[in-house]
Amino acid sequence: MTLTQQIITISLCVIGTVTTRFLPFIIFSSRKPTPKYIQYLGKALPPAIFGMLVVYCLKNVDILSGSHGLPELIAILLVAGLHLWKRQMLLSIAGGTVCYMLLVQFVF
Amino acid sequence: MIKKAARCAFPYTIPIFAGFWFLGMTYGIYMKVSGFSFIYPMLMSLTIFGGSLEFVAVELLLSAYAPLHTLIIALVIQARHLFYGISMLDKYKETGWKKFYLIFGMCDESFSINYSAQIPPDIDRGWFMFFVTLFNHLYWVFGATTGGILGSLISFNTEGLDFVMTAMFVVIFLEQWLKEKKHYTSLIGISVSAIFLILFGADSFMIPTMLCILCLLTVLRGPIGKAGEPE
Numbered sequence: 001m002t003l004t005q006q007i008i009t010i011s012l013c014v015i016g017t018v019t020t021r022f023l024p025f026i027i028f029s030s031r032k033p034t035p036k037y038i039q040y041l042g043k044a045l046p047p048a049i050f051g052m053l054v055v056y057c058l059k060n061v062d063i064l065s066g067s068h069g070l071p072e073l074i075a076i077l078l079v080a081g082l083h084l085w086k087r088q089m090l091l092s093i094a095g096g097t098v099c100y101m102l103l104v105q106f107v108f
Numbered sequence: 109m110i111k112k113a114a115r116c117a118f119p120y121t122i123p124i125f126a127g128f129w130f131l132g133m134t135y136g137i138y139m140k141v142s143g144f145s146f147i148y149p150m151l152m153s154l155t156i157f158g159g160s161l162e163f164v165a166v167e168l169l170l171s172a173y174a175p176l177h178t179l180i181i182a183l184v185i186q187a188r189h190l191f192y193g194i195s196m197l198d199k200y201k202e203t204g205w206k207k208f209y210l211i212f213g214m215c216d217e218s219f220s221i222n223y224s225a226q227i228p229p230d231i232d233r234g235w236f237m238f239f240v241t242l243f244n245h246l247y248w249v250f251g252a253t254t255g256g257i258l259g260s261l262i263s264f265n266t267e268g269l270d271f272v273m274t275a276m277f278v279v280i281f282l283e284q285w286l287k288e289k290k291h292y293t294s295l296i297g298i299s300v301s302a303i304f305l306i307l308f309g310a311d312s313f314m315i316p317t318m319l320c321i322l323c324l325l326t327v328l329r330g331p332i333g334k335a336g337e338p339e
Contacts, residue, residue, distance in 0.1 A: 005173040012175055013165050014155045016182025017189070021214050024193030030201050037329075038194060044293050044325050044332050046195045046223055050281040051297025052188070052317060053216060057274040059310040075271060079278045089279055093123045096275040101268035 067108040075100035113235035120225055121243040124217050127272040128247035134270075135162055136255020142166055146256030153252035157215055157245055161185045162252075187315060192219040199223065203234035213241040215248075217273070220280050290335035296324050 001009070028034045034042075063069040079096030086092070136149040144166075156162050161182055168178050192214055199222065200210050210222075221244075222237045285294055300320050304313040325332065 001169060001173050006169055008175055009168055009173065009178050010152055010155070010165065012178045013152075013161055013168075013182045016179055017156055017158050017161060017186045018212065020183065020186040020189035021193060021211050024190060024197060025200070025207075025211055028194075028197055030197075034197055037326075038197070040329060040333060041322075041325060042195050042197055044329075045191050045321075047281075047284050047288060047291075047294040048297030048300075048321050048325070049188070049191050049195065050220065050224075050277060050284050051294050051299075052301045052321070053220065053277045054274065054281050055298060055301035055305055056188075056314070057277055059305055059313070071268075072271075072274070075275070076278055079275045080282060083279055083282050089283075090119070090122060092279050093272060093275040096278070097126070097269065097272045100271040100275075101266075104268040 067104075071100055071103040071108050074103060109232055110235055112230075113232050114239045116228065116231045117236050117239035118243065120221050121240055121247070123272050123276045124221075124244050125247050127217075127270065127276070128244060129251040130266055130269045131159060131273070132248045132251020133255035133258075135159070136252040136257070137259055138163065138255075139166055139252075140256050140259035142170060144169070144256070146253055149252040149256040150249065153249045154245075157213060157248060158186060159215070159248075184315060187318060188216075189214060189219075191318065192216075192223075195219075195223060199233075199237070203237065206234050206238045210237055210241055213245050215244065217276070218244050220277065224280050224283060290332075292328065292332050292335060293325065296321055296328075300324065 028038055058069075058072060061069045061072050075096045078099050079092050082095045083089075083092035132149075132153060135153070136146065139149045139152075140146065148169075149162075152162055152165060156165065164181060164185060168174075168181065193211070196210075196214070196219065200207050203210060214222075218237075218241045221240050225236070225240070227233050227236050281294065281298075285291060288294065301313070301317045304317040304320065307313070308316055
């Protein structure tokens with residue numbers, strides 16, 4: 001690939017990203033009232049997105065071989081347990097991550 | 109006012125600091141060992157600012173020049189941002205010139221924090237969200253550039269540190285769950301993605317997942333709308 005072709009390739013990645021980020025704001029500009037259906041989606045989507053992002057983070061976990069996703073399962077249960085107990089975001093995240101690192105480095 | 113918003117925003121970005129520093133560094137090292145100067149990860153992390161696409165972009169740069177293929181890949185990988193935009197239409201309103209940057213820098217993590225954070229009433233919302241986005245952006249560029257400069261010189265045992273991102277999304281999901289009265293859409297999100305991940309595999313489950321979530325939310329508008337969730 002020549003330098004020009006590299007620049008075009010990277011620019012297209014930028015254009016693709018910027019398009020998906022800006023498109024809703026361009027279609028539903030703040031000058032016109034947003035359609036009721038889109039307002040509904042704006043409220044109903046986020047809980048679904050957060051569920052989707054959890055699965056997205058775990059997409060490369062292989063439950064059929066290796067450690068069968070056990071370290072992930074144990075660490076997620078710890079994150080949830082810590083969070084329900086103390087409700088301290090940073091504590092839950094740090095506790096779960098340290099637990100996961102210990103598990104994959106020393107146990108599995 | 110601006111300083112206060114920055115100080116309020118920073119703690120929310122600490123998990124991202126850990127995660128982006130590590131992931132960005134991994135990405136920079138990957139580019140370096142693939143034969144690219146640190147200028148590449150630095151500029152790419154600054155302009156694309158989307159982790160998964162940047163890793164794929166390395167492969168694109170190493171294969172034969174295919175502009176149309178590149179654009180399609182970029183749109184498919186980044187399609188989930190359409191959902192973020194729809195969810196942020198209201199929250200990003202009336203943020204002035206900052207709105208452009210808020211949208212430009214709307215990665216998974218900035219979206220999740222800006223959507224879910226309980227911003228104290230005495231803090232300027234626009235500046236708060238601006239700093240969350242800016243800090244995350246800086247961590248990512250910093251990590252990618254450092255990785256690109258140092259290459260594989262550094263090797264200490266950080267295996268498993270990337271779990272910090274998963275942990276953060278679990279916490280945000282849980283917070284959302286505790287806040288809502290009915291859990292229809294949380295359950296739709298997690299089960300549809302899990303089922304489609306098993307059916308289509310890691311590389312191609314996101315688009316069918318998004319379409320299916322959209323269909324279910326549309327069909328179930330009655331009951332979901334009535335449950336009034338989230339607040």
